[in-house]
Structure formats: structure tokens, C-alpha cells
Amino acid sequence: MISNLRLLVFLIGIAVAWASWWMQWFAWYWVAAPVLVFAALAVAHDAAIRSLKRARLAIAHYDRCIARVNDRWAGAGRRGDDLQPANHPYAVDLDIFGAGSLFELLCTARTRAGEQVLAAWLTAPAAVETVRARQDALAELRDGLDLREDLALLGADVDSGVLPDVLVKWATAPQNFSSSGLRVIAVVVGALNVLALIAWPVFGIGPGLFMLGLIAAVLLTRFAGGAAVKRVVEAIDEPGRELALLAKVLARLEQERFEHGRLRDLHADITANGARASVCIGRLHKLLSAFESRNNQLFAVIALMLMWDVHFAYAFEAWRRRYGANVKKWLDAVGELEALCSLAAYHYERPNDPFPEIVESETVFDGAEIGHPLITSNKCVRNTVRLDKTTRLFIVSGSNMSGKSTLLRTVGINAVLALAGAPVRATSLRVSPLAIGATLRVQDSIQSGDSRFYAEIRRLHQLSRIAREPLPLLFLLDEILHGTNSHDRKIGAEAVIRSFLGAGAIGLVTTHDLALTQAVDAFAPYAINVHFEDHIEDGKLAFDYTMRPGVVQKSNALELMRRIGLDV
Template structure:
């Protein structure tokens, strides 16, 4: 009987909690929608009543605004309460979506419903495309729950490059602490819902680090002085009979001064309109992270990064939000004349520029901390939803990959057949033979994905994994390119050269070579494969090479005891190919190609 992954009891508990919370939010949404409809109906009734009252008063011949005071006040009150109700309804709807996605992940219905991260896919990367890290149904889509671009970028960077053992250990502690914090993950989802579209970490950091527009203190003093004199001249004209001439003179001076600074003011205002409003969206998310009780060193260091001179980032951004609000007041048609006299726009532009000089250099650090928080929260969500997936043991004193009960996290758990794989020690390479569709490539991907997850700090889909820090190189999705004028064989040997170069680096290589050199004849293929494999092994690499060409399995004889032949079996039954997807020792003894050709009706 085949061994398949079983669902642990803790997974059922979390599934029940997701279902319960989703139902609670659905009831809340229905309640707020009912209240919303009633408030909307009440507004309509009040409006109609006001019209009727106005008509009645007009017919009585006693028109007065006093009669409309009560319905007017009621209408304004209903307007004020309506928006908070809608906000609560939207929040409940977002929470429902959050738990729906969580249930979809736990029920293996997640593919196509998450963030695919295609913008992070580099086809020249040594393993990103080969291991399906990004795109529809990818590892990134399975893991990513981040609501900010900074969080997406942090998680993607962790998948694209291995961390050091010290960093991995710190992430394990942090993920373990965050694993039960479902309330925090829900709040991050709700508070970050409006942030993803607009917030660009690189652009915001560049804005924060840009040179000051108003570095000269004397300009600040001159602006404040002219503002006071301008206001004084208007007050003098209105209340002290100083005449129009002093007022016109001061307004002319202020106008000239404002025109002199207009270009710089416009620059500050345009920049804050583009960047500042995006940053303000982040303040609620920051405030939630700042008040979360944390214990592990990595999480504490991230929260420390959200402070500047002891002041929380959320408070500093709220100060910017107040400045932006005051700046926007100048657009009010009633306040605009007073704003002109007080040089309101100039003074607020200078205040915003001063805020940016003080707090701007920390923006990049804030966003990086938020990104790491969200990446850790994503791994914590995976750990909570997959309690049977353990943290790997990271080994630093030997080159090894030892997996027991290894499966692929992108396959449905109940359909996932697991295998044991050991590399390092006596065996450094496995030559995997087998027919088409027998499971060779899936094994390579399982090994590669587990390595990527392990070295990112995540739990892995295995009963146990013992692994050294490894650089990964793979050739599972090498494609030809019409635009670049590359055949598949040329693209493959180019990738193999890249992998060979990686093997010369400071981190031992884990190579995953699928159907190596299949684009050439068997003679050249065997010679080339044996030479490449020997060179990789001599440089301390470990890995696997797959083939359905039985002649290529003979390279083991020329490489000595460091390599071992294994295979996947199949058999033809009732007109269909049957596979057990289990790895067996030795070389496969037959091929299914002719049987498959006949099964589809080819006369062979």
C-alpha cells in the first residue's frame, strides 16, 4: 500500500476555527448591510420630509430656515453615521475573503486565487522557473499572505537566495512565536488591504532620502515673519483703521515672496501628493505591529526598526498625515483667502520638507521591517495550516540532504506519495531512471522546493529533513527561445554552465538535472553527462540527474561508489499506465513509450 501524507488533528482544529470565524464575519456583514439599508432609507425619508415641510411652510407664508433645522440636522447626522457603517461592512467582507483563502489553502483549492509574483520571476535564475517558485499554482502563491509590496518582496527574496544558518534559526523562532497569532494575521490582512496597490518601497525610500528643498533656516524665518505681518495688516485695516495702503503693500510683498518660492513649493507638494498619501496608508498597519507583544530576538529587532529616536513610526507618520491634511485645507474655497494671507501653502510645504528631513531616512528601514514582518507572518500561516510539516535541522559541519517522508507542498496532501532521499556521506549523487510520467521530475522538484523552503526559514513537507546550507541549480524547465535564437539544447548547456559556475562558489551545490543533454545523440550525451557529473562531484556538490535513456544510467559505473542508480516503476493495466511514484534501487528495466503510443492509437 502506498504511503501518503495524512492530515494531523491540529489541522482540523484550525479548519474549524477558520470556518467559525468566517461564519461570524458573514453574520456581521449581513447585520451591517441591513443597518446600511435602513440608514439609506432613513436619509431618503428625512429628505422627503424636509421637502414636504418646506412646501408646507411656504404655503403658510411663513418661510424660515429654522423650520428646516431639525430635518437638516437629522440628515447630516445620518450622513456622518453612514460611512462608518460602510467601513465596517467592507472590513467584514475582507475578513470573509481572508478566511475563505485560508480554507482554500487547507483544502488544496488555493491555486489561481492568490498573489502569483510573476514580477519576481527571472528566467535566468538558476532554479526559480524550474521549481515553480512564481506564477499560477506556484510556491509563492501558496505561501504569500502579504498585503504590502514590501512583504511580497521580502518573501520573494527569501525564496531566491539561501539564508545563513543563524538567520534561519532566528526565523524559526519568530515563525514559531507567530504561528498561533491568528488575530494578528487577520488584522494585518484588514489593515493592509488598501496598501498593496500604491505603496512602492523603493520609490518611497528614495523620496525619504532626497535632499531637502528648503535647507536654509532664514527662509523659514522670513516666511513666518511675512505671514505675521500680512495678517497684522489685514487686522489693522479691519479693526484699527490703518488704511488699505499698508495692507496692499504687505500682500504685494507676500505675493512676490510666494512667487519666488513657488517652484520649490510645487515640488514638495507634488512629491507628497504622490508619496505621502501612500505612506499614510501604512500608519495603521505599523501601529498594529508596534503594539503586538513580542519575545523572540528577530521580532523584537524588527519592532525596534520601527522606531526613530524612541518614537514609533506610526506616530511620526500620523504627524505627516496632519501636515498633509492642513496643506489640503488651502483648497477650501472659504479658507483660501486666509491661506493666501498666511502663506499657508508655503509654510506647510516647509513643514513637510522638515518632516522628511527628520524622518525620511528611516522610511526604507520601516518598510523593510514591515516586509520582514509580513514574510514571517506568511511562513507562520503555512506552519499553522500545516502542523505536520516540521522545521528542518540545519547542519553546518557536513554537506548533506537527508529527507524522510519527502513530499511536494504544492500537491494535495492526500494524493502526495512520499519518498526518502539521502545525499551526502557515502552517496553524493543519484542517477534516477524511469519512464515518462513515472515521477522523476516531481522528485527533483520536491527536493528543490524543500531546500528552498528550508533555507528560507520555513517548515517543509516531510517527516524529517536534515540539510546543510546549499546553493541550488536546476534544469527542469529549460526552454528554447525564438526571440533569442536559442535552441533548447543550447539553452540547456548554457544553464548547465551556469550551474557549474555556481558549484565553484563558497556554498556547496545541490544540482537537479532533468533529462540531461536530451537534445543530442546518446554517445555525446553519455560522455557529456559523465564529465559534468564528475566535475560537480569533485567540487563537493550533491544532487540528482534523471533520465529515461537507459544507456545514460551506465555513467554510475565510471563514477565509482559516490553515485547510485535508482528508478521509478510503472506497469500497463487495463489500457492505462499505472505508477506507484516510489523510488526503488537499481536501473529501470523497461520503457513505457511504445505502450503509450499504442494506447493512443498509433500503429507501432
């Protein structure tokens, strides 16, 4: 509508100008009327575009919120693949990153700093005091819908955002200039070039003087301190990406008023000492935008004449000298606040998921009716798992597709949530600080020449090292050592489990090999057998995914093979 009006007013302006200047039907100043109307419509049009963009972002934000509530979120968020640590003891096994992952479900961060902090929380257990502090912070942030909406409407996608480590490295690097001599020379040469440019048309002095000034500017920029200038202007390129978004996020967080101690501390980190982080980052963004105007072909000659690179190299160095030491603190604070906002949104959208009780007096994982948070609510079957000083090991048997591996993932991912400070999918959960390790998705590798069995024993060796560390291990071993013969498997599995239990670990082991279920006797009284089973329903295999005590009494492998057409 407004764009059509602008076009109409523009055409009217052309007609008025023609009638005034060419036909001389009325005075020339009548042209001012359509010009003023056109300018007003341009301002209104720009405001309407911004409002429309904000409305679309708001719709997208609430669509994502509703999708998470309705379990339709998978594939629509940030996967976080690039944040997955190499050779991590459980990240791949428990679907922490990737399509349909825990990270995709949780992450609402607008900056790379927020993503990195959330990823760090999901890949390492926090100390007890830290977990409790995060729980208190989430309780305060839970109903902060306006804050989360405002952050979501700030514009650009995080994919193109500033990399925190790169920005910190740039901000804290040693200074490149030991004196301001080159800047003084640049001011003098720039002023002389301006005078030469003015003298050319005004006093009739030929272009030679002006060209001489340009040559002097080029030579001085390149040779008199040119290496330092080049280092400065090249170094700002990568850390300078999307500083505008970071400044906006900081500005919105600065406006918030917090009550919880940790939140107040983080807020103080971005507002302390009279240096508001958003203002300082905003200044750097404006400097960079002005500096990049040299890339405009119409301005390039003027930039050369004024020795633009030199002036801005000194300006960037002055910014680093004044604010560089604060950058890491600012990014750490904004990252933690955004990670807390992500978990607070999860807490708000799942009001029935409680905070776990963090226990320090014993090694325990006691989950009542725990479910998997990545499985849709209407399909999620819950089971109760209690591992403590009396029952430290579950040996889980069962038929194919009956729920054994899902049980391990359910225990593991709820432990991850609990020790990150988030709510858990359970009726209740008591859990102590634990290191987590799993073998649910170890794979062979053509590149390294490792078989699946070799990859598994390497992971088991990694877990054995973790088990000897101060934090007790929660081990989740799926089909342990199934890449070897039954005799070696039983001996090897019992030895591995015995070493874990001897180090104070607790955990679950799944198996199809019923011989391994006899290991309960070797680990008595600390181990029990549990199982999952299937049944025939309307002539088809069906599963209820309910954990039962004891050893499974039947197998469905042959039946599954027959049902897909194999002649067995």
C-alpha cells in the same frame, strides 16, 4: 435600511421647512429636529458601511485561509511575478513565483515591504543562525490568529502600495533648501493676500491689490527658489502612495507584545527613541493629503494665494530631516514581521509539516517521505531521498510522466522552504546550508537567438560558478543535455557531474537515455540509480509515482504516442 431612513428623514425635513417658512404653520426652529436626526443617521450609516466592509474583508480572509487548507488556493493570491529575479538559478524551475506558485501559497503580506522580504527569503538561503531564529519566531507567531486577521482587514490591496526602495530613496535624499528665507517670504505674501482679499469687500479697495498679490505669489513660487520647490513636490508623488495602509500596518504591529528575541528586536525598531513609526508615517500621510487639496478646483485660487506649494515643500523637507534616517529601518522591520506572519500562517495551516533540522557538520539532504507542497494532499505521493557524504548523486531514470521531474522539484522546493526558516512537507528533514540550482525549465529564446541546448549549457555554467563558492551546491538537472546526440551527451553530462561532485556538491539527475545510467560506475561509490515506472491498469497507462532502486526496464513513449492517435 439606514439609507432608506435617511431618505425618509430628508423628505420630512423638506416638508417641515416648507410648512415652517412658506406656510408659516409653526416656528422655523422645528426644522432643527429632522436635521439632527438626519445627521445622526448619516453617522450611523457611515459606521454601518465600515462594519460591512470589515465583515466582507474578514469573510474574504477566512475564505482564503480555508482555501489554502483545502488545497484550493491556486489563482486566488499574489503571484509575485514582478519580484522574480532575472536569470535566477532555480526560481522559474521550482515555481517560486507565478500562478500556483510557492509565493502565492505563502504570501499574506499587506505591504510591498513584506512581499519583497518574503521573495528574498525564497530566492536565497539564510544562514544557520537566521534559519533557527525564524523557526523560533514562527513557533511564537503560529497561533497569532488575531494579529493575522487584523492585518488582513486593513483595507487596500498591496498592488497599489508604497514601494520601499522609492520611499527610502526619497527619505534619505539630500535636503533641497539651505535656508528658510523663501518660507518667510511665503508667510508674508500669504498674509498680505489675505488682507487684500478682506479689504476688497470691507473697505471697497478694488481687486487690483488682490490680483497684484496673486501675481507676486506666482512669480515668487516659480522663480525665487521655484526649482527647489518643484523638486520637492514632484518627488513626494510616488513614495506617497498608500502611506495610510503602511501606517495602519505599523500601528497594529506596534500593539503586539512579543517574547522571542528577534521579534522583540523588530518591534523595538518601529517604536524606539520615542518615535513610533506609525505616528510618523501617519503625519506624512496627513501632510500629503492636505497638500493635495490644492488640486481641488474650489481651493486652487486660495492655495495659490497662500503659496501652498512653498509651505508644504518646507514641511516635507522638515519631515525628512527629522525622520528620514529611520525610514529604512522601519520598512525593513515591517517587511520582516509580515514575512514571518506569512510563514506562521503556513505553519498553522499545516500542523503535520515539521521544521527541518539544520545540520552544520556535513553536506546533507535527508528527507523522509518528502512531498511537494504545491500538489494537493490527496494526490501527493511521498518518497524518501538521502544525499550525504556516502551517496551524493541520484541518477533517476523512468518512463514519461512517471514522476522524475516532480521528484527534483520536490527536493528543491523543500530545500527552499527549509533554508527560508519554514516548515517542510516531509515526515522529517535533515538539511545543511545549500545553494540550489536547477535546469528543469530552461527554454530557448527567439529574442536572443538561443536554442534550448545553448540556454541549458549557459545555466550549467552558472551552476558551475555557484558550485565553486563556499556554500555547497544542491543541483537538480532534468534530462541533462538532451538537446544533443547520445555520444556527446554522455561525455558532456559525465564531465559536468564530475565537476560538481569535485566541488563538494550533491544532487539529482534525470534521464531517458539509459546509456547515462551507466555513469554510476564512473562515480562509484557516491552515485546510485533509482527509477520510476508505469503499468497497465484496465487497459490504460497508470503511474504510482514511487521511487524504486535501480534502472528502469521499460519505456512508455511508443505506447503514449499510439494512445493519442499517432500511427507508430
